[in-house]
Amino acid sequence: MSRSFTAVLAAAAVAVSTVLGGGSAALAQDGAAPVVTRAALDPSLVSGRGARVGFVEQEAENATTDGTVIGPDRTPYTLPSEASGRKAVKLTPGQHVEFRLPSAANAITVRYSIPDATGGGGITAPLDITVNGAAKKSMTLTSRYSWLYNQYPFTNDPNADLLHPDWWITECSCVPAATTPAPAIAKPFRPFHFYDEQRLLLGRTYRAGDRVRLTVPAASTAAWTVIDLLDTELVGAPRVRLVAANVLAFGADPLGRRDSADAFDRAIAFARRNHLKVYLPPGTYQVNRHIIVDDVTIEGAGSWYTIVKGREVALEPPAPDGSVHAGVGFYGKDASAGGSRNVHLSGFAIEGDVRERVDTDQVNGIGGAMSDSTVDGLHLRHTKVGMWFDGPMTNLRITGNVIVDQIADALNFHTGVTNSVVSDNFVRNTGDDGLAMWSERTANAGNTFDHNTVQSPVLANGIAVYGGADTTVSNNLIADPVREGSAIQVGSRFGAEAFTGRLSIRDNTTVRAGTFELNWKIGLGAIWFYALDKSIDAEIEVRGDHYLDSGYNAIMLVSEWAVKDLYSIANVRFKDIKVDGTGTSVVSARVKGSASFENVDARNVGAVGVNNCGSFNFPTTGSEFSLTDLGGNDGGGTTGPWLAAWELPNTITCDDRPPVIVPPAPSPW
Missing domain, CATH: 2.160.20.10 (Single-stranded right-handed beta-helix, Pectin lyase-like)
Structure with missing residues (x-):
């Protein structure tokens, strides 16, 4: 068989695996060039955005393996849903995944998952690492810091009964009374937080093109090992400080x-x-x-x-x-x-x-x-x-940090933080908001989140701003939020002080956001504004953002049913936005208020461009939410232009749960 024909078969195998959400990638070529990504995307799609880091990312599903590619899947409580890019490689004992180095490296980071112990608490299992078939090293993987279950604030016990039997249980659409037995639930209930990562210095520097193989030993104690990705890095020599108080x-x-x-x-x-x-x-x-x-x-x-x-x-x-x-x-x-x-x-x-x-x-x-x-x-x-x-x-500068595998947030400015900057930080696998500003009781003011990367928050949002004054969120890359949140949230909630002054959200890229809200049973937006405790009426401009491959909406403005006639979201300006792929709409409005749009270009839109429910009173005068077209709003999807004249200013186009069309992968504009 010729090499060219083998390559065709390999490409076909990977394509079939992707479509079916699984399958062997064993036919991938040993000589294939490394596929470098950022947040599982071609780096050209996110140029200039996100943290400037010293390591290079490679997704396991793009590497050579005799294991099984799992995913894509955005359904919470599954291994692919929490993986970067929503795909990974599952290995059984004896199987491997092999990467080629795209550049010189002497250190690796492996993001992985192994099973929990039957009664919780985690297990350990080995993973062998070789370079070019030699220089064997080993990692001891653990699931001690992963695998949470049940309702907030969660438990390590997979066999636990409901922590809050009187809470609404969305899986069964019921409200059990506090005095009656809890409904039967499948155990383990709501498993999540599956992944962890480990770093390893290789002991010497290897060249571009060298092969790094991760092998699960045949005698592994883990029934399976999932490899999500490999980060490779050229780490410099240790820093020495001679004139100092040496500990x-x-x-x-x-x-x-x-x-x-x-x-x-x-x-x-x-x-x-x-x-x-x-x-x-x-x-x-x-x-x-x-x-x-x-x-x-x-x-x-x-x-x-x-x-x-x-x-x-x-x-x-x-x-x-x-x-x-x-x-x-x-x-x-x-x-x-x-x-x-x-x-x-x-x-x-x-x-x-x-x-x-x-x-x-x-x-x-x-x-x-x-x-x-x-x-x-x-x-x-x-x-x-x-x-x-x-x-x-005041005046705190947080730069160039890596924050991973947290039970809750990566970073939170909580109460009265002013004139501070968070930039060039890399965040992955948080159990709550990745980066947050929370103005509880005392407002934050004058703060900036700039050029950060947030990947795979398993709960809540990539970046969240809860109240405060004169805030900037710029040049960030946010990918793969999983449940009860999305990429960027502007929220009047959690007892936060009101938004005042100016809120600037500009030049951010989100990918595979716009998640499904399990409590409301509706799709969110890649960016969403939420008026729960009070109205949102500060000077807000969203400019230059790119919303790629949104599972549901690109933009959402929403309030809670109980306060829908009390609070509004007014005068939000969207300008110079690109939307590439939505499962449903470009804009979903479920609140009273208004927004304007200028040069918002969209393609691969899965449903009607504007899903306008207003505050659900459906008056004969039209929706309580109005849209202003400032020109240059182009493109759309199968239903026509995303911002059509007939939708303006406040046509009711409410479809509470429209059918979802899976968008194609993002591509250059």
């Missing part, structure tokens, strides 16, 4: 056998007295509580080399702040005590031990209040929230 001189243990928290405190105190930086040399340091930081610079040798790792410790009695556990974290002083200033953290990893969500727990990687401070080049995983800030505080 080793104060008794820190770089082998992680003894708790080094007190040694860190001594080094910080010495550094402050002598106007020095604190240096964390290569090593793994055990720290099981908060390190309080104020007016200090702490530098590691780099996040691949310096690891600060803690155990979760039960507290009895609970702490005054309500925490029932302690864990590793670097915290500014509480705002009530004046907060901290001039804190600079860089070049190390923080690894927690958080396996359950307890909202009162302060078991975050970074926390407290830090003004005039910077956080740069950290790698955070397995904490509750990577970074949670309680103001008032």
Whole structure:
């Protein structure tokens, strides 16, 4: 058989696998060029957007394997739905997936899933790594930090009964009374948060074209191993700081056998007295509580080399702040005590031990209040929230961090954070909003989320803004939200202060967003505005965004049924937008109010361009939501132009649950 004919067969096999949502990719060519992606897309489609990172992404479904490609699937509680690009490769013992390096690399990150233990709590299983058939190394994979179940705030027990038997259970469309037995549910109930990731230094630098093979040993304890993707990176040498307060001189243990928290405190105190930086040399340091930081610079040798790792410790009695556990974290002083200033953290990893969500727990990687401070080049995983800030505080710069595998948010500006910037951060696999600004009780103001990448939040939104003033969300890349949220949310909810001043949302790209809301049983938008606690009527402009491959709507404006006649969303301006693929509409309006549209181009629209329900009173004068056409709104789908004259200004076109048309993959405009 000729090589060209074999290549044709290989391409056909992959195509059939994609259409059927599974199948063997064993025919893929050993000599195939690596397929580099960003958020499982051709990088040209997201040029200039998202975090500028030092690693290169390759999806397992594009690699050579004798395993099975699973997906695509956007249905919650399935392995493909939480995978990057909604596809992955499933291996059984003895099978492998092999990647070719697109550029020189000496380090890899593997995103994977293995089964939970029967009674919960996770298992471990091996994974072998070879390069060019030699230089064998091994990883010990674990599901200890994945697999949650049931209702909020979730449990690790797959056999648990309903945590809230009196809550609405969407799966059975019933409202069980609190005094009656809970309805029968299949167990495990609502499994999710399937994935975890691990990093590995390869010990030497390999060249572009070298083959990295991941093999599940034949004697693996895991019935299956799912590989989602491989990130490859060329990591530089460890950073050395000779003139500094070296934590080793104060008794820190770089082998992680003894708790080094007190040694860190001594080094910080010495550094402050002598106007020095604190240096964390290569090593793994055990720290099981908060390190309080104020007016200090702490530098590691780099996040691949310096690891600060803690155990979760039960507290009895609970702490005054309500925490029932302690864990590793670097915290500014509480705002009530004046907060901290001039804190600079860089070049190390923080690894927690958080396996359950307890909202009162302060078991975050970074926390407290830090003004005039910077956080740069950290790698955070397995904490509750990577970074949670309680103001008032001002002028914080958070740049170049990687935050993965969190039980809740990656980052939250909570209460009174002002004039601060979050940029070039990479976020993957959060259990709640990826990046959030939450103006609870005290408004945030003057903050910017810029050039960040957020992938695969398994619950809630990629980026969420809850109230506040003069906010900018720009140049971000958000991909693959799974349930009860979408890529970008502007929400008047959770007791947030009102939106005031200007809200600018510009030049962002979303992909495979516009999820299905399991409680409402309707499709959301890739971007959605939600007026629940009060009206949204600030100066809001959405400009230059690209909404790609939205499962339902591209844009949604909505209120809750109980307050639909109380609150509105008014005068939102959409300009210079591109919409490539919607399962349903470009715009879905389920609220009273108004919006204008200028140069909004759309194609591959699955349903009527504007699904206008207003606030569901259906007056004879038309919908309570009106649209203004400012010109240049082109394109559409099978039903015609997306913004047609007959839809303006407020024609009722309400279809509560329109049929969904799966859009084609995004392509250059």
